[in-house]
Amino acid sequence: MRHFGFLTPEQRESLFQQPPRSFDARTDRRTLAVALGATLYTPGTRQDYAARVGQLVHEGVASAVLCLEDAIPDDDVSAGERNVVAQLRTLHESGRETPQLFVRVRRPDQVRTLVDELGPAAAALTGFVFPKFTSAVAGDYLAALAEARAQTSLPLYAMPVLETGEVLFAETRIPELLRIRELLSAAEDAVLAVRIGATDLCGLYGLRRGPDLTIWDLALVREALADIVNVFARDDCFTVTGAVWEHFTGTQRLFKPQLRQTPFGRPDLPGAPELRYDLIRHDLDGLIREVVLDKATGIVGKTVIHPSHVRPVHALSVVTSDELEDARTTLGMTGGGVSGNARATRMIESRPHARWAAHTMRRAEVFGALREDRTFVDLLHVDEGQA
Numbered sequence: 001m002r003h004f005g006f007l008t009p010e011q012r013e014s015l016f017q018q019p020p021r022s023f024d025a026r027t028d029r030r031t032l033a034v035a036l037g038a039t040l041y042t043p044g045t046r047q048d049y050a051a052r053v054g055q056l057v058h059e060g061v062a063s064a065v066l067c068l069e070d071a072i073p074d075d076d077v078s079a080g081e082r083n084v085v086a087q088l089r090t091l092h093e094s095g096r097e098t099p100q101l102f103v104r105v106r107r108p109d110q111v112r113t114l115v116d117e118l119g120p121a122a123a124a125l126t127g128f129v130f131p132k133f134t135s136a137v138a139g140d141y142l143a144a145l146a147e148a149r150a151q152t153s154l155p156l157y158a159m160p161v162l163e164t165g166e167v168l169f170a171e172t173r174i175p176e177l178l179r180i181r182e183l184l185s186a187a188e189d190a191v192l193a194v195r196i197g198a199t200d201l202c203g204l205y206g207l208r209r210g211p212d213l214t215i216w217d218l219a220l221v222r223e224a225l226a227d228i229v230n231v232f233a234r235d236d237c238f239t240v241t242g243a244v245w246e247h248f249t250g251t252q253r254l255f256k257p258q259l260r261q262t263p264f265g266r267p268d269l270p271g272a273p274e275l276r277y278d279l280i281r282h283d284l285d286g287l288i289r290e291v292v293l294d295k296a297t298g299i300v301g302k303t304v305i306h307p308s309h310v311r312p313v314h315a316l317s318v319v320t321s322d323e324l325e326d327a328r329t330t331l332g333m334t335g336g337g338v339s340g341n342a343r344a345t346r347m348i349e350s351r352p353h354a355r356w357a358a359h360t361m362r363r364a365e366v367f368g369a370l371r372e373d374r375t376f377v378d379l380l381h382v383d384e385g386q387a
Contacts, residue, residue, distance in 0.1 A: 001097065003037065003314055003367050006058050007382065015378055017321060020368035025126060025155055032157075033193045033239035034359075035366040036063040036100065036301045038313035041244070043071040044080035044103070050090035053098050059307045060314055063100040068110065069131045070200075077106065085117045092121035102159060104129035108137070111144040115151060122148075127157030127192060132200075134166050135179035142187050149190065158190055159241075163197025165204055168224045177231040185237065194232045195303065196225060198243030211247045211283035212255040214290040216297075226297065233298045236355065242294040244303035247283040258285040263377050275381055284312050291316045300363075315379035319364040321372040327364070330357035 002022040004012070012019050023035045040056065042049060044066045056064065066087070068080045084103055091098055105111055105128055115122050128148075130141045138160070145158050166176040184191050201221050202208055209218055216222050225243070232238040257280045264276040279285055291302060291313055302313045319327075326341050326348060333339065333350035341348055370378070 001062055001099065003035070003062055004060065004379070006060060011382060015370060015374050015382070016368045017371045018324065018364055018369040021365050023366055029157075029189065029192060030236070030239065031362055031365060032100075034300055034362050036193060036241065037317055037367070038302050038304045038310040039063040039065060039241065040099075040304050040307065040310065041065045041067050041071060041104070044068040044084045045072050045076055047083055049087045050094070053091060054096060056307060057097055057099065060310045061099050061307060063102070063126075065102045065104050065129055067104040069104050069106045081110065081113065081117075085114065085121075088118055088124045089121040092124040098124065100126040102127050102129050104131060106131065108140040108144040111141075111148050115148045122152045122154060122156075125154070125156060127159060129195065130158055130160045131197065132164050133160035133162060133180065134164055135176060135183060138180060138183040142183065142190070145190055146187070156190070157192035158187070159193050159195050160184065160191070161195045161197040162228055163200035167228065168201050168204055168220070173224060173227055177227060181231050188237060191238060193239040193241050193301070194228070195241045196228060196243045199246065208246075211286045214286060214293055215243045216290070216293045229298045239301070240299050242291065242299045242302040244305060245287045245290060245309055246305065247286065248306035248308060249282060258289045263375060266377070269377065269381050272377060272381055275377070279312070279380070282308060284308070288312050288316065311380060314367065315376040317363060317367045318376065318379060319360055319367065319369040320375070321370055323360050324364055324369040327357040327360040330354060331361070
């Protein structure tokens, strides 16, 4: 799998000074976690999923989840299990390129059931998503995963979702997060990423953000997100992924659009102003702002519910020419100290900026680095053949 694999060689050459590299199940765990990008959730009852995967890959989807939990009614769980097994068997037998595929289970015993039913087709899986993850259930989920890894000899990964009252309520949050971190640390090599279940967290207080707001505008949830990053993103042990974006069609707006006109006012990109209008019309300006705020807080990747969300998330994950230059300069300052960047516009302090630089280089490996005269707008505009 490779991000922006739908580009022609000429488009890739025009856009990237360092093109994205391919990745697979053997890729380093931390790099593979960054490569998740926009993770597309689909109900596990979708019967044409295997037939649709080719189109999803063409649209840039690099990680996907078949959901057997909240995305389907309780009465459909058994049918959903059978369908997930059938879809994964079809994909395994076809040998076609697929995204990193995960199944979101409801209970630990479903891991064992699915692995048994899949047999050799378990190789189509990258791992499992564990919902409502708390310290009370962590042991059972991790034991089920360890058993599946031993049974299949596959590097199956866990992605626990933090979305319960224990991690939101002020009196229990920090002790619970620390207990979960301790339990996950014992199985660190099997944990690909820690996911944030913002919909459930909001639901505990009857909250729902509109397209004009980001998750960072909801004070109750913002505090929990900050603590999750504080506990899990330290020491570079775990990757924390971003909250789901719930909007995919235009709604009535209260506030001004969140995309400036300037990046889209380029004579070399005919149609760029219309592109901005389409992004706003489909509420993707809110998604773009939320991704920018996620990145600024140390969150990598995003949960999404529609293929149209994928390209904006990935376009903002690509490293800019300035970022790549600063990261290389920082990592080259092995003796410490402070320097201006090459254009004398920013300070580079080697030790405080070292982890940022390492993260940036990892992101550049899987998402690539743009040429100096290119921006995320070029990546969003490429469908119109203007690369």
